Amino acid sequence: MTPRPVLSVDFGTTKTYFSKCPAEDPSPVSVDFGDGRDGLLTAILYRDGKDPLIGQTALDEFGEATTGERAGLRLVTNFKPEIALSGEARTAATDYLAAVLAEAGRQRLDVDPSVRQVLFGVPSEADDGYRAALKRVAEAAGYGTPEFVDEPKGALLYHLKQREISVDQALGGVLVVDFGGGTCDFALLEGGRVTHSWGDMLLGGRLFDDLFHQWLLDQNPGLEEDLKARGASYFVGTYLCREAKEFFSRSQARDRTTAVSKVFPRYGRFTDLTWEEFVERGTHYSPSRLIRQAFGAGAGNTLSDGERDLFLWFRKSLTEGLRSKGIANERITIVILSGGSSLWPFVPDILKEELPHLEDQAILRSDRPYAVISMGISVLPALKRKFARVRDALREELPVFIDEEIRPLLESRCALVEDRIVAWSRATIFQQGVGPVLERFRAKGGSLSSLRKELKKQVTLREADLRKTIGDALPLLLSGLRGEARELLAEWFSAHGIALPKRDFPLSADPAQRSDTILSTRAIGVEGMFDALQTVLGGLLTAVTAVLSGGAGTALIASGPVGFVLGGVLGASIAYLLARYGKEKARTFVEDLNLPPAVAGLLIDEGRIAALQEELSTNLRAHLEERLAPTRSQLEGHIQNLVLDEMNALNEINSF
Amino acid sequence: MADRYTPFGLVEPGDRVTVEREPVLRDETVVSKGLVRRVRS
Numbered sequence: 034m035t036p037r038p039v040l041s042v043d044f045g046t047t048k049t050y051f052s053k054c055p056a057e058d059p060s061p062v063s064v065d066f067g068d069g070r071d072g073l074l075t076a077i078l079y080r081d082g083k084d085p086l087i088g089q090t091a092l093d094e095f096g097e098a099t100t101g102e103r104a105g106l107r108l109v110t111n112f113k114p115e116i117a118l119s120g121e122a123r124t125a126a127t128d129y130l131a132a133v134l135a136e137a138g139r140q141r142l143d144v145d146p147s148v149r150q151v152l153f154g155v156p157s158e159a160d161d162g163y164r165a166a167l168k169r170v171a172e173a174a175g176y177g178t179p180e181f182v183d184e185p186k187g188a189l190l191y192h193l194k195q196r197e198i199s200v201d202q203a204l205g206g207v208l209v210v211d212f213g214g215g216t217c218d219f220a221l222l223e224g225g226r227v228t229h230s231w232g233d234m235l236l237g238g239r240l241f242d243d244l245f246h247q248w249l250l251d252q253n254p255g256l257e258e259d260l261k262a263r264g265a266s267y268f269v270g271t272y273l274c275r276e277a278k279e280f281f282s283r284s285q286a287r288d289r290t291t292a293v294s295k296v297f298p299r300y301g302r303f304t305d306l307t308w309e310e311f312v313e314r315g316t317h318y319s320p321s322r323l324i325r326q327a328f329g330a331g332a333g334n335t336l337s338d339g340e341r342d343l344f345l346w347f348r349k350s351l352t353e354g355l356r357s358k359g360i361a362n363e364r365i366t367i368v369i370l371s372g373g374s375s376l377w378p379f380v381p382d383i384l385k386e387e388l389p390h391l392e393d394q395a396i397l398r399s400d401r402p403y404a405v406i407s408m409g410i411s412v413l414p415a416l417k418r419k420f421a422r423v424r425d426a427l428r429e430e431l432p433v434f435i436d437e438e439i440r441p442l443l444e445s446r447c448a449l450v451e452d453r454i455v456a457w458s459r460a461t462i463f464q465q466g467v468g469p470v471l472e473r474f475r476a477k478g479g480s481l482s483s484l485r486k487e488l489k490k491q492v493t494l495r496e497a498d499l500r501k502t503i504g505d506a507l508p509l510l511l512s513g514l515r516g517e518a519r520e521l522l523a524e525w526f527s528a529h530g531i532a533l534p535k536r537d538f539p540l541s542a543d544p545a546q547r548s549d550t551i552l553s554t555r556a557i558g559v560e561g562m563f564d565a566l567q568t569v570l571g572g573l574l575t576a577v578t579a580v581l582s583g584g585a586g587t588a589l590i591a592s593g594p595v596g597f598v599l600g601g602v603l604g605a606s607i608a609y610l611l612a613r614y615g616k617e618k619a620r621t622f623v624e625d626l627n628l629p630p631a632v633a634g635l636l637i638d639e640g641r642i643a644a645l646q647e648e649l650s651t652n653l654r655a656h657l658e659e660r661l662a663p664t665r666s667q668l669e670g671h672i673q674n675l676v677l678d679e680m681n682a683l684n685e686i687n688s689f
Numbered sequence: 690m691a692d693r694y695t696p697f698g699l700v701e702p703g704d705r706v707t708v709e710r711e712p713v714l715r716d717e718t719v720v721s722k723g724l725v726r727r728v729r730s
Binding site for chain 2: 264
């Protein structure tokens with residue numbers, strides 16, 4: 034069956050949002066019904082002999098109506114939570130949703146449900162009764178048979194689609210805070226599923242509209258009576274005060290030290306509104322008669338009078354929910370803010386105070402938090418198809434990625450570490466230790482056995498320094514590797530339109546810090562390095578001894594008058610020892626001989642010293658390469674696992 | 690008028706309105722719509 038484009042509906046208690054998304058491309062758009070704002074108020078105004086009005090127009094028409102006009106009007110709001118329980122609420126919901134389609138038709142908006150897959154958001158706590166009622170309502174209103182998606186999941190999907198969170202983060206503990214005009218809902222998602230949800234049916238942005246209305250009246254004595262006389266109370270109290278509130282909220286989000294003023298020609302003015310006074314008023318807020326009447330117009334909830342602290346109300350809604358559900362703070366790794374009221378700067382402030390383990394970037398909010406749930410819901414089918422394609426592509430490209438990108442990277446990082454260690458060994462062990470000892474031997478002479486001891490001592494003396502050098506060089510491999518590998522992975526994932534997993538490679542060079550250490554001085558084999566050094570130095574001495582024991586006579590005689598005498602004596606002595614006591618005795622004799630400087634200089638000449646230095650470097654490098662080979666393949670394995678985990682996570686998303 | 694003003698509440702053809710806010714224009718292009726309200730008797 035050919036996938037159809039999607040129409041999604043976030044059917045809210047206060048406001049309802051509609052979004053559309055193409056079948057294959059996760060690019061949702063929020064439907065604008067002509068007022069430049071996302072969504073429509075969930076309100077319907079029945080009028081005698083006329084078609085009902087919906088949305089903000091319904092509320093405004095009722096609010097502006099004279100007492101005489103109101104006789105022919107009936108405003109119904111807050112019907113959405115009641116649809117499973119009340120026939121009147123079901124009728125209002127059906128009429129409202131049908132009127133939305135009619136309005137879309139009048140405005141020539143392309144939202145035809147008959148050619149679309151229709152998805153409705155449902156509150157996470159919605160039971161079967163609610164779902165059945167919503168299905169009946171949607172069908173009767175002309176939306177066909179809808180499918181349901183948990184509302185908080187919409188917010189998660191939106192930010193996933195925006196690549197603001199990675200797939201693995203989406204499967205962690207995500208707290209969605211939906212703070213809208215009329216209600217404040219919380220939901221914890223784990224593994225992409227809602228595990229807990231709670232909320233407050235009264236706490237919403239309209240209380241802040243009311244706060245600003247009271248603030249205006251306080252600053253403009255006599256205005257209330259004046260507005261009443263001119264029939265402008267509703268207009269000023271809702272529309273203008275909401276505008277002022279949003280203006281104030283935006284300016285305070287930028288700078289809370291700025292005072293804000295706003296003039297309403299003919300309707301008074303706000304003068305020098307400060308954050309401090311806003312906090313003071315919010316802390317001691319009492320709902321006005323106007324707002325209590327507005328709450329009374331809907332079914333169910335009523336707002337009692339009396340003072341309350343709006344900030345504490347929000348804080349307690351959060352913390353008491355967490356406590357009563359037994360949710361430890363650490364289970365939450367990401368917070369997503371949705372709903373227009375989440376734009377208030379105090380919202381992230383309180384979240385940071387109550388969830389101090391979260392970094393700033395773990396609290397997400399889109400520029401338009403109003404419509405994220407409906408947009409996220411609409412994107413689900415296209416996102417699932419996209420993730421299935423990405424998963425297949427990652428699987429196919431993984432071997433090539435490892436071979437062409439990761440392997441060369443690992444080789445170059447290992448070479449860097451090898452270079453560091455070899456350069457240090459040359460500069461310290463050879464040039465400061467072995468080299469001067471050999472030069473001294475050349476200048477002053479001595480026995481080969483004492484030279485052997487001295488060389489060994491010079492190497493051993495630097496053991497601690499060598500360990501430290503290796504300890505310092507190894508993190509270079511991991512830190513550089515982490516950064517560069519993540520960059521390559523990010524580029525690869527980005528080419529497929531997904532964000533890089535947040536989790537890091539579980540690797541460490543410090544065994545004291547982590548249990549999953551794969552690199553340590555032990556891994557690189559310090560002891561082995563000493564063996565490699567000693568082997569080369571031992572090889573030098575063996576070669577020199579062999580020269581003395583074997584061809585020494587010839588070599589020394591050929592070297593000149595001194596060598597002629599020495600060569601003669603040595604040759605005769607060694608020949609005697611070999612015949613009388615055997616090879617081993619002869620070797621010991623040679624090594625213990627106290628050689629004069631002239632002979633020492635001839636035996637260990639500058640060419641031999643230079644060759645020794647090169648041989649030491651080559652041997653060390655070979656040893657390091659051999660020791661780092663398993664580490665390299667382990668790192669390859671880690672990166673491979675990271676990609677395999679991501680593929681599994683993409684599978685998980687597909688089960689949403 | 691609809692291209693220059695947003696109605697507050699319901700405004701139908703023939704209704705008398707008050708201009709609550711003038712539109713903002715630049716070179717005859719609407720930058721920000723004005724606002725009208727129906728005059729009620």
